[in-house]
Amino acid sequence: MTARQSSDTSDTVTPGWYGINPATDDLKTDPHARFAHLRETAPINLTPEGRWRLSRYADIQQLLKHSSVGMRHRNGLIPDHSREDSENSKFMLRMDPPDHDRLRKLVSKAFTPAALAALRPQVQAVVDGELDQSVRAGEMDLAEDFALLVPAASMCAMLGINFSDRQRLSRLVSHATYILAVKAFPELQGKAHAALEELAGYMLDLIEERRANPGTDILSAMVMAEETGDKLSTEELLQQGIGLLIAGLETTIGLIGNGMRCFAHYPDQFELLAANPELAGSAAQECLRFEPSVPMTVRVLWEDTDFGGVTIPADSVISAHLIAANRDPAVFSDPDRFDITRNEARHCSFGGGIHFCLGSHLARMNAEVAFASIARRIRDIELDEDNFRWAPSLFRIPGNIPARFALRS
Numbered sequence: 001m002t003a004r005q006s007s008d009t010s011d012t013v014t015p016g017w018y019g020i021n022p023a024t025d026d027l028k029t030d031p032h033a034r035f036a037h038l039r040e041t042a043p044i045n046l047t048p049e050g051r052w053r054l055s056r057y058a059d060i061q062q063l064l065k066h067s068s069v070g071m072r073h074r075n076g077l078i079p080d081h082s083r084e085d086s087e088n089s090k091f092m093l094r095m096d097p098p099d100h101d102r103l104r105k106l107v108s109k110a111f112t113p114a115a116l117a118a119l120r121p122q123v124q125a126v127v128d129g130e131l132d133q134s135v136r137a138g139e140m141d142l143a144e145d146f147a148l149l150v151p152a153a154s155m156c157a158m159l160g161i162n163f164s165d166r167q168r169l170s171r172l173v174s175h176a177t178y179i180l181a182v183k184a185f186p187e188l189q190g191k192a193h194a195a196l197e198e199l200a201g202y203m204l205d206l207i208e209e210r211r212a213n214p215g216t217d218i219l220s221a222m223v224m225a226e227e228t229g230d231k232l233s234t235e236e237l238l239q240q241g242i243g244l245l246i247a248g249l250e251t252t253i254g255l256i257g258n259g260m261r262c263f264a265h266y267p268d269q270f271e272l273l274a275a276n277p278e279l280a281g282s283a284a285q286e287c288l289r290f291e292p293s294v295p296m297t298v299r300v301l302w303e304d305t306d307f308g309g310v311t312i313p314a315d316s317v318i319s320a321h322l323i324a325a326n327r328d329p330a331v332f333s334d335p336d337r338f339d340i341t342r343n344e345a346r347h348c349s350f351g352g353g354i355h356f357c358l359g360s361h362l363a364r365m366n367a368e369v370a371f372a373s374i375a376r377r378i379r380d381i382e383l384d385e386d387n388f389r390w391a392p393s394l395f396r397i398p399g400n401i402p403a404r405f406a407l408r409s
């Protein structure tokens with residue numbers, strides 16, 4: 001560790017990248033050795049650009065559950081955003097209390113256990129219908145033809161969107177993710193804004209339609225959600241709708257796509273799942289831990305706080321590297337082993353504190369249906385690694401996973 005223990009302050013920490021510079025390093029393909037190096041050599045790290053980064057499980061849990069942190073600076077600015085952009089930004093993940101709590105409460109009304117339970121058979125029917133056709137060929141793109149299909153089916157059912165629009169929405173959502181990383185990817189901001197504008201037009205039409213003809217979908221529930229006379233405004237609805245697409249579609253494609261790559265790399269675990277479909281839930285958790293699609297989240301610290309003997313000053317922007325915490329040997333035994341029966345501490349892939357992922361149950365339900373359904377049908381997955389591609393997304397989302405396999409009899 002560069003910083004000295006116990007009495008250190010930000011003045012005595014030597015800034016550095018420690019092998020993790022998002023502008024120059026490939027952090028998608030094989031990030032784990034790099035993050036292990038960061039966690040071991042500079043767990044409380046200050047980058048040359050002045051951003052703090054945490055990579056140990058305990059420090060990240062402390063940050064996410066800290067009562068004096070927010071998504072914004074205390075003056076209301078979102079890090080790296082102008083006053084105007086900050087004021088216009090209303091998705092709950094970018095808000096602090098009390099606005100955050102009000103939005104989350106209203107949107108949560110649509111995420112009931114009953115809504116989730118009603119969605120499961122719809123997702124299962126789409127998956128069964130598509131897989132029965134596509135696996136026959138003995139080869140398919142596990143990203144485009146499978147990983148995309150499952151969350152698209154549930155997001156489309158949830159928001160009442162046309163299933164045939166799934167490719168277009170997925171492309172737009174990929175591009176839009178870069179809006180979350182203005183500083184690291186300035187050259188992609190034009191594309192991100194154009195994608196957001198197109199998504200806004202699409203979502204606005206849907207909202208108007210639901211206002212006129214409310215259905216049983218979650219968007220209708222959001223349109224009608226009311227809490228002691230309070231409702232979501234059109235702008236708030238629009239941003240929660242787009243936000244849910246960005247937060248829910250890409251990330252779940254990543255969970256299923258990255259998970260299928262794990263199963264191809266660890267066939268014994270795939271066989272274990274096929275023989276024990278009741279393990280689909282814990283398999284989803286292990287995929288989330290082992291290859292998370294959202295590698296980090298961010299907070300702004302509102303008061304000087306000690307992390308592992310280093311005092312980080314108030315108003316610092318801190319990146320929490322969830323991907324590194326998920327393989328922290330202080331918490332997970334033999335962390336580089338993929339084990340779908342693992343029953344240890346909760347992984348960090350859904351974040352924590354008041355912003356803990358609102359769609360975590362939905363994402364896990366999608367992955368359970370996906371993994372159990374495919375394990376029932378195929379075996380001996382062989383990946384065409386030369387033609388594997390990441391999606392053009394800020395997150396770790398496979399875009400193409402060409403694969404061959406045998407059918408189970």
Ligand code: HEM
Pocket residue numbers: 064092093094104244245247248249251252255293294296297298349350351352353354355356357358359360362363
């Ligand atoms: C594997 C899939 C998913 C992953 C890895 C994931 C990950 C995350 C992460 C890391 C956060 C930020 C938490 C924090 O900073 O503490 C988050 C927040 C959020 N996610 Fe997810 N997510 C997934 C699926 C979904 C789905 C399917 C939905 C809904 C359709 C969803 C909706 C949200 C919302 C609304 C928030 C903001 C919560 C708040 O600010 O209170 N997510 N998610």
